[in-house]
Amino acid sequence: MLSNRSIKVSNKKMTFWERIYLPAIIGGMFVTFKHIFKKKATIKYPEQKRPVSDVYRGKHILKRDENGAERCTACGLCAVACPAEAISMIASERKMGEENLYREEKYASVYEINMLRCIFCGLCEEACPKEAIFLTTELVPPFLERQDFIYGKDRLVEQVDKRVDVSKRKLKHTV
Amino acid sequence: MSTLIIIKIIIILVIFAITLFIAMYSTYAERKIAAVMQDRIGPNRAGPWGILQPLADGGKMFFKEDFIPAFANKKLFIIAPGIAMFTALMTSAIIPWGGSITIWGQTFDLQVADVDIGILYILGVVSIGVYGIMIGGWASNNKYSLFGAVRSSSQMISYELAMGLSILAVIMTTGSLSLKDIVEAQDGGKWNVFYQPLACLLFIVCAFAECNRAPFDLAECESELIGGYHTEYGSMKLGFFLFAEYINMFISSAIISTLFFGGYNFPFMHDLGLSSNALTIVGTLVFFAKICFFIFFFMWVRWTLPRFRYDQLMHLGWKTLIPLAVFNLMLTGGIMLLRDLF
Numbered sequence: 001m002l003s004n005r006s007i008k009v010s011n012k013k014m015t016f017w018e019r020i021y022l023p024a025i026i027g028g029m030f031v032t033f034k035h036i037f038k039k040k041a042t043i044k045y046p047e048q049k050r051p052v053s054d055v056y057r058g059k060h061i062l063k064r065d066e067n068g069a070e071r072c073t074a075c076g077l078c079a080v081a082c083p084a085e086a087i088s089m090i091a092s093e094r095k096m097g098e099e100n101l102y103r104e105e106k107y108a109s110v111y112e113i114n115m116l117r118c119i120f121c122g123l124c125e126e127a128c129p130k131e132a133i134f135l136t137t138e139l140v141p142p143f144l145e146r147q148d149f150i151y152g153k154d155r156l157v158e159q160v161d162k163r164v165d166v167s168k169r170k171l172k173h174t175v
Numbered sequence: 176m177s178t179l180i181i182i183k184i185i186i187i188l189v190i191f192a193i194t195l196f197i198a199m200y201s202t203y204a205e206r207k208i209a210a211v212m213q214d215r216i217g218p219n220r221a222g223p224w225g226i227l228q229p230l231a232d233g234g235k236m237f238f239k240e241d242f243i244p245a246f247a248n249k250k251l252f253i254i255a256p257g258i259a260m261f262t263a264l265m266t267s268a269i270i271p272w273g274g275s276i277t278i279w280g281q282t283f284d285l286q287v288a289d290v291d292i293g294i295l296y297i298l299g300v301v302s303i304g305v306y307g308i309m310i311g312g313w314a315s316n317n318k319y320s321l322f323g324a325v326r327s328s329s330q331m332i333s334y335e336l337a338m339g340l341s342i343l344a345v346i347m348t349t350g351s352l353s354l355k356d357i358v359e360a361q362d363g364g365k366w367n368v369f370y371q372p373l374a375c376l377l378f379i380v381c382a383f384a385e386c387n388r389a390p391f392d393l394a395e396c397e398s399e400l401i402g403g404y405h406t407e408y409g410s411m412k413l414g415f416f417l418f419a420e421y422i423n424m425f426i427s428s429a430i431i432s433t434l435f436f437g438g439y440n441f442p443f444m445h446d447l448g449l450s451s452n453a454l455t456i457v458g459t460l461v462f463f464a465k466i467c468f469f470i471f472f473f474m475w476v477r478w479t480l481p482r483f484r485y486d487q488l489m490h491l492g493w494k495t496l497i498p499l500a501v502f503n504l505m506l507t508g509g510i511m512l513l514r515d516l517f
Contacts, residue, residue, distance in 0.1 A: 025480065032212045032479045042216040 054168040057120045057135040060113055061164050062157045065103050070157060071132035074108035081127035086117035103130075111156060115140045115149040125169065134166040182283045190267050190287065197470075198421040199229040205421075205474050212478045236414035244316065244407050251314035256408070256415035259307025263422040265300050269293045270429050271355045273439045273459035276452055285459060286355060293354040294342055297430060298335065301385055305331045307419065308387075312404035323403020326393045326485065330384055333492035334391075338381035340500035341374040344507040345434055358438035363445070368435040373503045375435040377496055382427040384492070387420065389477035393485060428469030429462075436465055 017023060043050050052058075063071050074091035092109035094102045101107075125134050143149055158164055203218065203226065210217025218225035243252055273285035290296050305328050312324020345367055346352060349360045361367055368375045384391040395403040405416045432438060439458035449457065483491065 028479045029475060032475065035214055036208075036211045038214050040211075040216050041214050044216070044219070 052137050054137070056137040057122045059115070059136055059138045059140050060118075060124070060151070060156055061134050061136050061166070062111065062153065063132055063134060063164075063166065064158050064160065067100065068160045069099070069101055069103040070107060071103050071130045072108050072111065073104045073106045073130055073132070074111070075106075075129065077127040077129065078124035078133055081123045082118075083121060083123060084117045084119045086114045086119075087124060088112050108153070111153050113151045113156065115151055116146065131170070134164075134169050136164055136166065178279070178281060179283070182278075183287060186272075186283075186285065187268075187287055190272065191264070194264065194267050194422055194425060195418075197425050197466075198418055199233070201421040201424060201470055202232065202417070203229050204470065205477075208471065208474045209478050212475075233414065236411050239410040241410040241412065246316045247407065248314040248316065251310050252407075253412070255307050255311030255314055256412045256419070257307075258310060259304065259419035260415045260422070262300050262304040262307060263419040263426065266297055266426045267429070269296055269354055270426070270433060271358050271438060272462060274451075274455040276455045284355070285455065289353060289355045292352045293357075294346065294352050298339055298342075302331070302335055304385075304419075304423070307416075308404045311408065311416065315404070315407035317407050319401055320404050320406045323393075323395060323406070327387055327404060330387075330391065330393060330488060330492070333489060334381045334384035334496070337377055337492060337496035337500045338385065340497065340504055341377035341381065342434065344371050344374040344500075344503050347504070347507050347511065354433055354438075358433055358440065361437040362440050364437075364440075364442045366435065366437040366440075371435065371503070371507070373499065374507075375431075377500050377503070378434065379431060380491075380496060382431060383473070383476065384488075386423045386427050386473070388424065388473055390480040390483050391488060392477075392482060393488060424470060424473050425466065428466045428473065431469050432462060432465035438462055 065071050074089050076089060076091075079085075079087040079089060088110075089108045089112070090110040091106055094105045094107055120135065122135050140149070140151075206228070207217040207225075209215075218228040221227040221231045243249055268287040269290045271284065271286040271289070275282045275284045277283075308327045309324045312320040312322075312327075315321075345357065348367070348370060349357045351357060351360075357367075383389075387393075387395060393403075395405070405413055408416060439455075439462040441458065441461040444454060444458065447454070447457075
């Protein structure tokens with residue numbers, strides 16, 4: 001009684017109509033019959049995919065600038081920001097003649113994200129001062145080996161001929 | 176005489192094949208109906224719309240390890256699914272699937288055997304059917320299986336009484352135990368369901384209980400007894416139990432249509448001007464349409480009603496259905512007596 005949430009139970013006698021159950025059964029069967037014609041909730045997965053938001057946080061991408069040079073300067077802010085400690089990198093100095101490959105004098109020669117550790121929070125892209133790392137709507141697929149989940153630069157850096165549009169996620173930053 | 180035997184053998188084989196085919200596709204229908212009633216899609220991967228699903232399920236069953244638990248009674252464990260299957264298939268022998276057909280100047284009934292005591296035969300075979308479940312549950316040496324077996328045997332015995340009494344009213348009005356005679360008596364839209372609605376209702380309820388179908392599926396109780404009598408079964412032995420259940424459902428639907436819904440009769444069948452053979456074929460198709468409807472009905476009820484509690488089950492059987500059946504019997508007798516008197 002203290003909580004004032006007790007519910008009064010009604011134990012009234014059922015009428016004859018209720019006691020023979022048949023009207024209730026027929027009513028119930030009518031309900032299930034109606035459901036035959038209702039729209040199905042199923043999404044037939046491989047052929048049909050559930051639409052995701054434009055700002056969905058999926059697999060990461062290391063962006064290139066408009067000339068095709070990698071934006072990342074291996075400052076390590078993403079690795080520091082990462083709550084799951086999924087990011088690791090090795091910084092290197094840009095050599096002569098690599099100006100078209102790397103935007104600034106310092107770059108990440110190794111950049112790895114362990115997708116099993118990653119919680120897809122998006123703090124890395126928030127921390128990035130160079131707009132180099134973004135999360136995309138792409139999903140990380142399942143693998144059989146743990147090693148396969150450690151994504152290196154080969155799978156993270158944006159391909160020159162296959163640019164990924166991340167303008168939707170950028171918008172969020174400016175707001 | 177020899178043509179008669181050949182025709183009968185053909186009928187037996189055809190009925191056997193149809194029974195297995197319908198039982199096979201009942202599993203598909205069950206899953207599909209369950210799905211659409213729950214706003215899902217159901218099996219749709221094996222073949223177009225998933226129509227090869229039963230074959231895939233059967234193939235899976237065959238390739239599973241045929242395991243017999245160490246403490247099980249081996250002989251009984253093996254024999255139980257066989258009994259279940261055997262009794263399930265036996266009932267189809269006396270169901271009149273259609274009228275008579277004339278080939279090469281000889282007339283044949285689309286029925287394996289027109290037994291004079293047809294209904295008694297059905298009741299007899301159905302009551303053997305419980306042995307498959309009972310022996311299976313007992314031989315498994317598992318408490319859940321035993322529970323399932325005990326529940327199912329007492330349930331079947333209780334509901335057989337009401338079932339027999341409800342059929343008795345039909346027998347009284349028809350004056351014959353032969354299923355053929357009962358169907359012929361319903362010719363011209365005089366279906367028993369209009370004359371014996373209460374008996375029909377009682378029979379359908381009892382048929383659900385005899386088939387161990389929801390809401391009377393206490394013998395299996397997936398949620399409580401993890402399968403009941405077939406908990407310990409695997410491979411095709413389990414397949415046989417499940418298959419026997421679907422065959423039982425098919426046969427029950429056939430018997431419901433035969434006893435109460437005119438069998439192969441349909442309204443205005445003599446006004447169509449069809450030849451006798453064509454009429455028989457159309458009648459058989461109508462009969463199968465009725466059977467399919469009742470199979471659907473069985474599934475429809477399964478996905479609508481929750482399971483009974485055990486005491487409710489016994490209460491319904493002994494205190495409601497049997498008195499109602501006796502009342503119906505006396506009412507039928509009284510009306511027949513009055514009709515004779517005046």
